[in-house]
Amino acid sequence: MGSSWKYESEKAMIKPVGMTVAGLDTGNGAGGETDLRVFEVLGIHGVFAITAITAQSTKGIKDINVVSSEFLKKQIETLLDDFNVEAVKMGMIYTKEQFQVVNELLHDSFLVVDPVLYAKDGTPLIKDVEDYKKIILPIAKVIAPNIIEASAISGIKVEKESDVVIACKKIRETYNIAHVIIKGGHSKGDFSFDYMCNEEGVYKIGYHRIQAKDTHGTGSVFATAFTAEYIKTKDVKLAFRKARDFVQSPIEYGLNIGKGVGPVNVSIEIMKKSMKYEVVEEMRRFAEFAENNEKFWILIPEVQSNLAHSIKPEYVRDLNDIATFRGRIIRRWDKKVIVGHPVVFGNPTHTARMLLSIILKGMNSTCLMNIRYDDKIVESFKEIGYETVEINRELEPSHGEGKTMQWIIEYISGEYVRIPNVIYDKGTKGKEAMIRFWTKNMEEMIEALDNLLKML
Numbered sequence: 001m002g003s004s005w006k007y008e009s010e011k012a013m014i015k016p017v018g019m020t021v022a023g024l025d026t027g028n029g030a031g032g033e034t035d036l037r038v039f040e041v042l043g044i045h046g047v048f049a050i051t052a053i054t055a056q057s058t059k060g061i062k063d064i065n066v067v068s069s070e071f072l073k074k075q076i077e078t079l080l081d082d083f084n085v086e087a088v089k090m091g092m093i094y095t096k097e098q099f100q101v102v103n104e105l106l107h108d109s110f111l112v113v114d115p116v117l118y119a120k121d122g123t124p125l126i127k128d129v130e131d132y133k134k135i136i137l138p139i140a141k142v143i144a145p146n147i148i149e150a151s152a153i154s155g156i157k158v159e160k161e162s163d164v165v166i167a168c169k170k171i172r173e174t175y176n177i178a179h180v181i182i183k184g185g186h187s188k189g190d191f192s193f194d195y196m197c198n199e200e201g202v203y204k205i206g207y208h209r210i211q212a213k214d215t216h217g218t219g220s221v222f223a224t225a226f227t228a229e230y231i232k233t234k235d236v237k238l239a240f241r242k243a244r245d246f247v248q249s250p251i252e253y254g255l256n257i258g259k260g261v262g263p264v265n266v267s268i269e270i271m272k273k274s275m276k277y278e279v280v281e282e283m284r285r286f287a288e289f290a291e292n293n294e295k296f297w298i299l300i301p302e303v304q305s306n307l308a309h310s311i312k313p314e315y316v317r318d319l320n321d322i323a324t325f326r327g328r329i330i331r332r333w334d335k336k337v338i339v340g341h342p343v344v345f346g347n348p349t350h351t352a353r354m355l356l357s358i359i360l361k362g363m364n365s366t367c368l369m370n371i372r373y374d375d376k377i378v379e380s381f382k383e384i385g386y387e388t389v390e391i392n393r394e395l396e397p398s399h400g401e402g403k404t405m406q407w408i409i410e411y412i413s414g415e416y417v418r419i420p421n422v423i424y425d426k427g428t429k430g431k432e433a434m435i436r437f438w439t440k441n442m443e444e445m446i447e448a449l450d451n452l453l454k455m456l
């Protein structure tokens with residue numbers, strides 16, 4: 001007999017386990033609970049041995065309540081007794097007695113140390129630093145200080161690239177740590193460079209430096225992402241690359257919450273993926289409406305139509321956040337409307353480019369369709385209650401291909417406080433007259449077109 005259904009289903013639900021030994025940030029921006037979130041997003045079951053509770057918010061740390069070393073020991077023993085912990089990330093740990101517990105129980109683990117000497121507000125997160133250097137650093141497999149921490153640990157003031165490499169090597173040799181990563185978030189320049197050195201050499205990764213205010217937790221996120229990726233691949237170089245890549249979007253989409261430095265947005269990529277899934281579902285709903293409405297063909301111009309649909313406007317950065325139908329919306333010779341699936345993101349169609357320009361002007365807009373120009377259609381839009389604006393294409397300056405949609409929106413926003421929902425032009429030499437209609441969501445788009453078609 002083959003394996004039973006029950007066995008197959010249980011097997012499918014196994015997740016690798018990673019541990020964080022860290023403090024708790026009551027404001028949920030750094031520390032152990034953020035580590036658990038990173039583990040979760042990256043497909044690892046995170047478990048948490050807590051070293052201290054910090055009374056913390058985006059404004060900083062008010063107080064620290066340290067967990068006794070006996071209780072820390074109990075937590076780690078309890079977790080190790082049950083789970084197959086594949087790697088351990090360590091953040092805040094406070095006292096010499098706590099270091100001894102970790103040394104005793106985790107010296108053989110794949111230990112990734114984030115030496116959080118100070119929080120962003122300057123509060124020390126490790127009390128007995130000299131003991132920490134003696135007891136914790138020699139059992140680390142990987143250490144990931146920022147440049148301030150690297151300076152303190154190596155005794156070399158890290159300012160320029162050559163200092164980073166020297167400090168990296170010194171830390172490696174002094175503490176016999178296989179992989180030293182020095183993070184560049186606190187350095188200057190257009191790129192934030194991180195360096196990793198090990199016996200094979202020095203690797204450098206640079207990403208565009210984001211001018212961000214809400215960066216609380218970047219270090220915790222980086223080290224936990226590294227640990228998660230190491231668990232999945234057992235490849236240190238790959239884990240370094242993936243962790244650096246992972247941290248970029250959470251910084252870009254940092255959460256402007258609280259009165260101080262807001263947390264980075266750990267689940268942003270999952271949120272964007274789920275929003276994109278909803279967009280695809282709604283595009284399917286639109287396709288059904290277009291193909292089944294007997295009069296829909298009236299709306300379709302010679303060049304055919306398309307519908308652009310974005311994720312929530314505040315998350316839109318570029319055309320990759322906007323979907324269209326690859327094969328457009330086509331009117332056949334017999335007036336039948338055919339929607340050209342599939343739905344694709346990032347296609348530089350006129351509709352997608354105009355929607356992007358409207359969103360980047362701050363409008364609450366997620367849908368835009370191009371419609372055949374006809375006086376009657378424009379009048380019907382007015383009757384439904386939409387504001388309209390006519391654009392004279394003769395006024396368009398000569399610019400390269402692909403700039404017209406942006407020009408139209410720039411032109412309108414120079415004249416209007418709010419961009420009207422119906423934007424039309426009567427064409428010019430070689431350019432068909434066209435209406436472009438945008439709405440705040442798919443609900444409104446379908447309802448408006450349904451009402452419009454009843455009037456035609």
Ligand SMILES: Nc1ncnc2c1ncn2[C@@H]1O[C@H](COP(=O)(O)OP(=O)(O)O)[C@@H](O)[C@H]1O
Nearest residue numbers: 146183184185186192208209210218219222247
């Ligand atoms: N403004 C930024 N733009 C892009 N990447 C950043 C920025 N700030 C930090 N990083 C990245 O975030 C990670 C954490 O770095 P860093 O801020 O130096 O750590 P810490 O939080 O321990 O001080 C690194 O990969 C670093 O390159």
Ligand SMILES: Cc1ncc(COP(=O)(O)OP(=O)(O)O)c(N)n1
Nearest residue numbers: 023030031119120216217218219220
């Ligand atoms: C409980 C706790 N642990 C760690 C930190 C510091 O984490 P980090 O990711 O380096 O974030 P910033 O403090 O630099 O924002 C913390 N604050 N609290």
